[in-house]
Amino acid sequence: MGSSSNVRVAIIGAGIAGLAAAIALKDNPSIEVQVYERAPELREIGASIALGPNGMRTLDRLRVYNALHDSVAFRNKSGLPMIYRFAESFMVPIRVHLQAALAEHTPATQIHFSKAFQSVSFDAGTQSLRIRFADGSTAEADVLLGADGIHSAVRRHFVPSSQTRWTGWTTFRSVFPVDPHLAHIADLPDEAVHIWGPDRTLFLSHLGRGLFTVVGSTQSDPQVPSAPYQDATWNEEGDVAVLRGFYKEWSPLVRQIVDAVPFTRVYPNATAHALDSWALGGGQADDRDEGSGSGARTSSGKRVTLAGDAAHAHGGAFAAGGSLALDDAWAFAMAIKHAFPAHQLQARDRGSVGENIERALRLYERTRKGHTDRVMRVVAQNNAKTVDRHREAGGGWRETDDELRVRMQNRADTSWIHEHDVVEAFAEALADEDPSQGELQAQL
Numbered sequence: 001m002g003s004s005s006n007v008r009v010a011i012i013g014a015g016i017a018g019l020a021a022a023i024a025l026k027d028n029p030s031i032e033v034q035v036y037e038r039a040p041e042l043r044e045i046g047a048s049i050a051l052g053p054n055g056m057r058t059l060d061r062l063r064v065y066n067a068l069h070d071s072v073a074f075r076n077k078s079g080l081p082m083i084y085r086f087a088e089s090f091m092v093p094i095r096v097h098l099q100a101a102l103a104e105h106t107p108a109t110q111i112h113f114s115k116a117f118q119s120v121s122f123d124a125g126t127q128s129l130r131i132r133f134a135d136g137s138t139a140e141a142d143v144l145l146g147a148d149g150i151h152s153a154v155r156r157h158f159v160p161s162s163q164t165r166w167t168g169w170t171t172f173r174s175v176f177p178v179d180p181h182l183a184h185i186a187d188l189p190d191e192a193v194h195i196w197g198p199d200r201t202l203f204l205s206h207l208g209r210g211l212f213t214v215v216g217s218t219q220s221d222p223q224v225p226s227a228p229y230q231d232a233t234w235n236e237e238g239d240v241a242v243l244r245g246f247y248k249e250w251s252p253l254v255r256q257i258v259d260a261v262p263f264t265r266v267y268p269n270a271t272a273h274a275l276d277s278w279a280l281g282g283g284q285a286d287d288r289d290e291g292s293g294s295g296a297r298t299s300s301g302k303r304v305t306l307a308g309d310a311a312h313a314h315g316g317a318f319a320a321g322g323s324l325a326l327d328d329a330w331a332f333a334m335a336i337k338h339a340f341p342a343h344q345l346q347a348r349d350r351g352s353v354g355e356n357i358e359r360a361l362r363l364y365e366r367t368r369k370g371h372t373d374r375v376m377r378v379v380a381q382n383n384a385k386t387v388d389r390h391r392e393a394g395g396g397w398r399e400t401d402d403e404l405r406v407r408m409q410n411r412a413d414t415s416w417i418h419e420h421d422v423v424e425a426f427a428e429a430l431a432d433e434d435p436s437q438g439e440l441q442a443q444l
């Protein structure tokens with residue numbers, strides 16, 4: 001990284017959070033951004049991803065209109081809400097199309113592929129972070145955003161005790177062309193639908209580009225040693241016969257659709273514990289300048305933070321992960337831009353760089369962490385409730401239509417997740433951090 005800007009930002013992971021953060025930070029002469037991605041290229045995961053109003057609003061603010069285009073994603077034609085009481089319709093693009101749409105807005109020279117993060121340390125000589133990759137190469141930066149997904153190596157580096165745990169939910173996902181597979185089904189739903197049973201759900205939706213997605217989710221008690229799929233590998237090939245078996249007692253239309261699914265892939269959902277703080281580094285044992293050989297602790301201050309699943313792996317509930325990642329990225333960028341305003345481009349003063357980064361990371365955490373901690377708490381409570389029902393019923397939980405209706409009617413309102421406004425939250429965090437800035441609204 002060069003040094004003509006006031007701050008050099010390294011982003012680990014070119015997923016949804018990482019690319020969105022790079023886009024939100026671009027075109028600002030005081031900020032230089034580089035993205036380091038483990039994969040050799042953006043890869044097809046063959047899965048859909050749902051976006052709620054908050055994520056769609058953030059894509060709009062990022063001006064990533066190509067991700068919102070009907071050729072990439074499917075929007076309910078009626079404009080009516082689907083699962084929750086959304087103000088806008090639910091939207092379902094394919095995950096890799098969303099990622100590709102984001103990548104189109106990130107200069108290719110800023111994305112470095114085949115760079116798997118290994119470690120980071122503070123170099124007292126250059127007063128910079130030194131990032132090491134699995135291929136032996138290194139990079140320098142002032143601040144690091146770990147956006148490297150659910151099994152984040154950045155999170156593990158700073159919080160080695162942080163482990164992911166299977167929630168008991170396993171998802172079978174298929175994405176395939178409507179024609180020829182479903183062309184014979186006259187009543188194929190026009191709108192995205194999410195059908196609920198006691199311990200399983202089925203999500204059906206058209207996608208952009210003539211594709212269709214079938215997402216079957218089943219829940220088991222994660223404490224039962226023989227629970228199926230607890231040892232499944234993320235994105236492994238699944239057995240369509242097993243998927244069909246889940247819905248064999250469901251309506252004829254459901255059976256007809258599920259019977260036509262040509263293949264499926266398996267995803268065991270996982271969560272990780274909420275972290276005490278998202279501002280990492282600064283005097284921790286890991287934050288040594290290994291390269292100096294001295295092993296002495298350094299005084300880098302906090303210069304590392306996390307976004308997306310790396311910060312708050314909540315297990316995919318409420319189809320909120322993609323939108324939460326987008327909002328994190330936006331908040332991180334707002335905090336960095338606030339600490340390093342474009343109009344104050346000046347000669348780099350290393351001391352003030354560190355202070356401004358700490359300020360930015362505090363502001364970012366204040367904007368996001370309370371909200372995502374609450375999401376994780378609610379998900380954990382919901383999962384615990386349904387697992388208890390399994391245990392009470394000795395594994396054979398059944399539910400009548402009326403009971404299901406009551407359960408759905410009594411579900412907690414989740415509009416606070418899907419309607420969350422990250423710009424408003426940032427303005428509030430700013431006012432809390434520095435009351436003299438109370439009137440200053442988010443500038444992005």
Ligand SMILES: Cc1cc2nc3c(=O)[nH]c(=O)nc-3n(C[C@H](O)[C@H](O)[C@H](O)COP(=O)(O)OP(=O)(O)OC[C@H]3O[C@@H](n4cnc5c(N)ncnc54)[C@H](O)[C@@H]3O)c2cc1C
Nearest residue numbers: 013015016017038047050117148149308309319320321322
């Ligand atoms: C199959 C599937 C379906 C999903 N469905 C939904 C849904 O319907 N709705 C929803 O909201 N969410 C859904 N999610 C979750 C959603 O995709 C995530 O919450 C969201 O992608 C989080 O974005 P992220 O940027 O944090 O992580 P990711 O998008 O996972 O990106 C992480 C990136 O980091 C890279 N990386 C990993 N390790 C390293 C390393 N050591 N060094 C460098 N790079 C690294 C990865 O290759 C990847 O590109 C789904 C996820 C999957 C995989």
